[in-house]
Amino acid sequence: MSKKFFSWNEDRSLYPPAKPDGTIDIDLSSHKYLKIWHGPQHPGITGNMSLELTLLGDEVMACETHVGYLHRGFEKLMERRKYIQCFPIVCRVAVPEPDFNEYCFASATEELAGIEIPEAAKWLRTLVLEMARLQSYLMWVGGQAGAFGQGIIGQWTLYCRDLVLDRFEELTGGRIYHMYIIPGGVRGLLPDGFRERMEETLRIIERFMKDVHSVMFNNSVFKKRSVGMGVIEPEWINRFGIVGPNARAAGVPMDVRKDDPYLKYPELDFEPVTGTDSDIYTRADVRRRDLLLSVDLIRQIMVKIPDSGEIRAKTPNVLHWKIPAGETYSRAECTRGEFGYYMVSDGSEYPRRVNVRGPSYTHAVSLLEKMIINVNIADVAGLMVSLHTYPPEIER
Amino acid sequence: MEFQIDQVIGNLNELFGGKDHHRQRKGLDFITIPKEQAVAAITYLSNPEGFKHLVLLTAVDWLEQGQFQLTYLLNNPDNKQDLGIRVLIPRDQAVMDSIHDLWGQAATYQRELREMFGIHFPGSPRVDQPFILEGWDGPPPYRRDFDTKKYAEETYFPRPGRSSNDPTEYMKHQLYPDE
Incomplete structure (x- = not known):
């Protein structure tokens, strides 16, 4: 693939030749290069990670990623906490x-404990996961537009996201962190009038997305x-786990x-949305x-979701809940791809090991x-x- | 020839000394492979058996048995099959062969395992550079014998005028006051 983009300098005699593996020899003492840090506090970085860039002119010659500014040691903390405390x-x-994490953790726990959740809880979980996808994409549209200098679009979509967060608030009580999907089911049924308010929110989002399509795309x-x-x-897809x-x-x-x-x-x-050109524009359009599609799925869910019924399977006292020994992997499709939890239990009240498989792990480090x-x-x-990376899940 | 997971498991048992096969659910199997055969078995699975997607690579610390369990979770997208390869390596000689030439992202996983569990993967790119813990000189923190509470108590000090509850006792009181 020939590199021909907006800022490409045709005169390559100024730049050192690339070796077969794509890297170049950089002699910092030649004073031709400039090393700068992009992040960890930078509006163009999605979250807190930093890129150590080596520049020649205004072109990037080499890059090393640095993560760790958000390391909280969650996987280790979970080994010291009971399942419900996690x-x-x-x-x-x-x-x-947050909801994809809650779902993957809950479903892995339920699978090891041998619990089947009620039908209504499955519908409510599907609804919450699609709403989470919707609000995350709305935030991403603003980021992508802002990175190319169109700040106003971010303001429109963050307004739309706020409306989705309002729906989250009435359903779960929380705006950002919901803790709605719990082992055995969910915490509540749909409130009265939720369908109408959701439909109105979806109509507003569709109207704004038409404008976004005109103004951005x-x-x-x-x-x-x-x-x-x-x-x-x-x-590269399988080679780099994309x-x-x-x-x-x-x-x-x-x-x-x-x-x-x-x-x-x-x-x-539904059918998965695909593109052909694999550049930033195609990824944005996908x-x-x-x-x-998420808007459409929420409408389909709203038709089929029951208004009443059992929403939580019976679980033992969660403070003395011993999960049978075993290991499993539970996955879901988040906005960035496959999100999964690998869970190992040794038969005690505490998880032996929980490992989070986040898509940013591969996208933001080796691929970027x-x-x-x-x-x-x-x-x-x-x-x-455009790679849609969230550094918090790289370092957990 | 049609893909059969039982056939693949049989081949792993026969050619690579696989044992302890466990079917967690339809589409997710686990099998233990000896350390010496593991990379050969994973290469065989990636091609020709079609397990071309490395889902994750992580470690479990079985402190009581003196072993680390490395889990390579592979996915066969065409046949919707996951296969977890368990590899047990001794804790006191935590060295494993690298698979970065099969999957680019494996280098990042191995770098993290080197830092967090102290498992060495000779030859893996940038494996000795700090990944998350820059400037860390303590023992690998994700090992079971590293006590986070003790470390925090020794390293940090409580701010005066603040109190905290024991989480277990507090939750028990909140959720089950009669018990």
Whole structure:
């Protein structure tokens, strides 16, 4: 793939030749290069991680990622807590999408304990997961637009996100961290009038997304800077463990909702959204269409979801709950791809080991370091946001 | 030829000394492979058996048995099958062969395991550079014998005028006051 993007300098005689593995020899004492830190406090970084960039002119020649600013040692903390006590921890693993953590942790616990959850709880969980996807995408649209200088779009979509958070608040009591999906089921049924208010929220989001489509996706500045930029080759998908929209934009229909159906997704009618060109523009468009798919799925769920019924299976006293020894892996499709919890129990009241498999782990470290070479310093933020990475889940 | 997970398990048992096969649910199996055969078995699974997606690589510390369990979770996307490869290595000689040439992201996992569990993967890129814990000189913190509470009590000091509850007692009182 020839590199031809907006900021590409055609005169390559100024730049040192690349070795077969894509790296170059950098002699810092030649005074040609400049080393700068991009992050950890930088609006263009999604969260707190930093990139150590080596620049020649305004082009990135080498990059090393540094994480660790958000390390809280959650996996270790969980080994000292009972299963129910882990719940306030797991939702904080990936800050903007707590519900996928809650679901994966709860379903892994239920599988090891041999608990089957009631039908209504499955529908409510599916609803909450789709609402979480919707609000996370809305925040991402703002980030992607802002990284290319369109700050106003972020204000529109964050308004829409706030409306989704209002719905979360009336359903769960919390706006960001919900702790709604608990082992055995969920914490409550739909409140009165929720359907109508949800429908109104979805209509507002659709109206704003039409504007976003006109202003962002048909904007010549956005197109010039994103088309052909940051291409993920299809053969990298398995080589680097790329999942979710980043893989779907390359034409690979990877979607856990279809590939390994969970909860009520088999009863919903949808097809994974895919693209062809695999550049920043295509990835953005795949996410925009996935957002609208999420709106459609919430409408389908709202028709089928029961208003009453059992929402929680009976569990033992959670403070003396011994989970039988075993190991399992539970996964769900979050906005960035496959999200999973690997859980090992030794038969005691405490988890032996919990490991979080977050998609940012591969996207933000090994993949980003590879893709960022030869990118203009002004486009680094846009590239990073287009991979949709959340540093909190890298270091947990 | 049609994909059969039982056939794959049979081959692993026969060719690579696999044992302790366990089917957790349909589509998720676990099997233990001896350390010497593990990388060969994983290479065989990635091609020709089609387990081309490395889902995760992590370690479990079985302190009582003096062993680390490395778990390589592989996914076969075409046949919707997950296979967890358990590899037991001694805690006092925590060295394992690297698989970074099969999957690029494995280097990051191995770097984290080196830092958090002290498991060495010779030859893995940047494996000796600090990943999350810059400037850490204590023992690998995710090992079971590293006591976070003791470390925190020795390293930090409580601010005067603040009190805290024992979480277990406090929750018991809140949830089950009669028990």
